[in-house]
Amino acid sequence: MRQILSFSLFILLSVSAFSQKITRDEYIRQWQLVAIEEMNRSGIPASITMAQGCLESGNGNSELSRKSNNHFGIKCKSSWKGKKVYYDDDRRNECFRSYRSVKDSYIDHTNFLMENPRYAGLFLLDPTDYKSWAKGLKRAGYATAHDYDKRLIRIIEENKLHRLDKKMTFNPMGGQTAHNLLGTDNSGALTISPFKTHKVTTINRVKAVVAQKGDTYEMLAQELGLKDWELYKFNDQRPGYQPVVNEVVYVQHKKKRTTKDQLTHRVQQGETMHYISQLYGIKLNPLYRRNNMKRGEQPQTGQVIYLRNKKK
The missing domain is CATH 3.10.350.10 (LysM domain)
Structure with a gap:
C-alpha cells in the first residue's frame, strides 16, 4: 500500500519553496509554451511576449506578479471589469489588473495589444522581427522607460528568445531521452514532439504524471491536450495552484472509491x-x-x- 508513496512526496510545501526567487531561465522555461500559444493566436512574437514578461514581472518575482498574477504591468483603464489592486507607480495608488492565473495575464496581454488602436501598426510587422516590435512598443508608449526597446532586445538576445518565434522551445527537463519524444502521426510515420516529456502512470486505474521542476498546470495541459481548468478539477486544486517537484498530477477524473484490496x-x-x-x-x-x-x-x-x- 505504501508503494504509492514513491509518487506522493508532494503535499507538504516548505516555507523556503515560497521564499526562493525564480531565475530568469526558470521563468522562461515555465511560461514559454504559453507565449508560443499566444503567438499562434495573435501573431505577437513569442520572444516579445516572453521578454516583456521577464522585464515587467522581474521574472515572476515582483509583488504585483506574485500576489495578483499580473506579469505585464497592465493598468486597469476604464474598460477593465475584473479584479483590481493598487500600487504606487508613475503616480501614487494606481490601479492595476488582477488575474485568476498567470495564464490569464498572458491572454489579457495579447488582448490588450490586439484591441488597443495605438498598437495596430505593430501587427503589420513581420512576426519574427522582434527588434521592430520592441521599438514599436516603445513608440506606442507601452512603458515610460526611455530605453524600453533596448531592454527588451537585450533580454531576447541574451536568452536566445528569438528561438521561440520559430517554435523552438527550451527543454524544461534536463535528462529526457529520445524515446520520450517519439510518437506516430495519423499515417503511422515516426514523429518527434518536443512537448511530450512526461511518462504517464496509473494509480487506482487513473492516469497521472509526476511533476518535474518548472512544471505548471498550464504547461502540462498543453502537453497532454487538456485544459488547465481540467487539471485543477481532476486534482481538487484551487485556480492558480502550481505543482511542486515529484507531485502526482492526475490527468483524468479520480475514482469515487478504491479497489477491493484497499479498504x-x-x-x-x-x-x-x-x-x-x-x-x-x-x-x-x-x-x-x-x-x-x-x-x-x-x-x-x-x-x-x-x-x-x-x-x-
Missing part, C-alpha cells in the same frame, strides 16, 4: 484529506462523505479513513 488508510502525522485523496486516486468530496466529515475538516493522527465503503 482503509491509517493517518500518519501531517497527512490531510487532500493528501489521502491524491495518494489513492479518489475524489475528495466522496472521501469526506464516506467518513462523515465536513469539507475542510482534517483527520487526526492514527485515525482510520475509509476508502471504499462508508464509515458505520
Whole structure:
C-alpha cells in the first residue's frame, strides 16, 4: 500500500519553496509554451511576449506578479471589469489588473495589444522581427522607460528568445531521452514532439504524471491536450495552484472509491484529506462523505479513513 508513496512526496510545501526567487531561465522555461500559444493566436512574437514578461514581472518575482498574477504591468483603464489592486507607480495608488492565473495575464496581454488602436501598426510587422516590435512598443508608449526597446532586445538576445518565434522551445527537463519524444502521426510515420516529456502512470486505474521542476498546470495541459481548468478539477486544486517537484498530477477524473484490496488508510502525522485523496486516486468530496466529515475538516493522527465503503 505504501508503494504509492514513491509518487506522493508532494503535499507538504516548505516555507523556503515560497521564499526562493525564480531565475530568469526558470521563468522562461515555465511560461514559454504559453507565449508560443499566444503567438499562434495573435501573431505577437513569442520572444516579445516572453521578454516583456521577464522585464515587467522581474521574472515572476515582483509583488504585483506574485500576489495578483499580473506579469505585464497592465493598468486597469476604464474598460477593465475584473479584479483590481493598487500600487504606487508613475503616480501614487494606481490601479492595476488582477488575474485568476498567470495564464490569464498572458491572454489579457495579447488582448490588450490586439484591441488597443495605438498598437495596430505593430501587427503589420513581420512576426519574427522582434527588434521592430520592441521599438514599436516603445513608440506606442507601452512603458515610460526611455530605453524600453533596448531592454527588451537585450533580454531576447541574451536568452536566445528569438528561438521561440520559430517554435523552438527550451527543454524544461534536463535528462529526457529520445524515446520520450517519439510518437506516430495519423499515417503511422515516426514523429518527434518536443512537448511530450512526461511518462504517464496509473494509480487506482487513473492516469497521472509526476511533476518535474518548472512544471505548471498550464504547461502540462498543453502537453497532454487538456485544459488547465481540467487539471485543477481532476486534482481538487484551487485556480492558480502550481505543482511542486515529484507531485502526482492526475490527468483524468479520480475514482469515487478504491479497489477491493484497499479498504482503509491509517493517518500518519501531517497527512490531510487532500493528501489521502491524491495518494489513492479518489475524489475528495466522496472521501469526506464516506467518513462523515465536513469539507475542510482534517483527520487526526492514527485515525482510520475509509476508502471504499462508508464509515458505520
